[in-house]
Amino acid sequence: MFSLLFVPGLSWGTVFDMNHHSSPIEVGKYRVSPLATQNDQGSFAASVSIRSGRGSATHDRVSRFSTVFDNAPAALHYATEHALAWIGERSQAVHA
Numbered sequence: 001m002f003s004l005l006f007v008p009g010l011s012w013g014t015v016f017d018m019n020h021h022s023s024p025i026e027v028g029k030y031r032v033s034p035l036a037t038q039n040d041q042g043s044f045a046a047s048v049s050i051r052s053g054r055g056s057a058t059h060d061r062v063s064r065f066s067t068v069f070d071n072a073p074a075a076l077h078y079a080t081e082h083a084l085a086w087i088g089e090r091s092q093a094v095h096a
Helices: 072-095
Strands: 004-006 015-017 019-021 025-027 030-038 044-052 059-069
Touching: 019 072, 025 072, 030 072, 044 072, 059 072
Parallel strands: none
Antiparallel strands: 004 015, 019 030, 025 030, 030 044, 044 059
């Protein structure tokens, strides 16, 4: 998932990636991939992919959050923390 911005003028053809990614994190059987996307007003929205399984048994849970942030690192942190909390809840349910 990505969005592109084409800037006219001297930089014709220059493409800017408006998304900010953090390196995926491996947590047990899960792969957490947070994403921050800048909107037209300059603030950032957060989302995260939580993937598990392999091949045809792969499951990917994607969460998008309504909270907006002033910068990409804050949005990435928020998404990562929510993913880790979700994984923690699943781990507690398995061990209960």
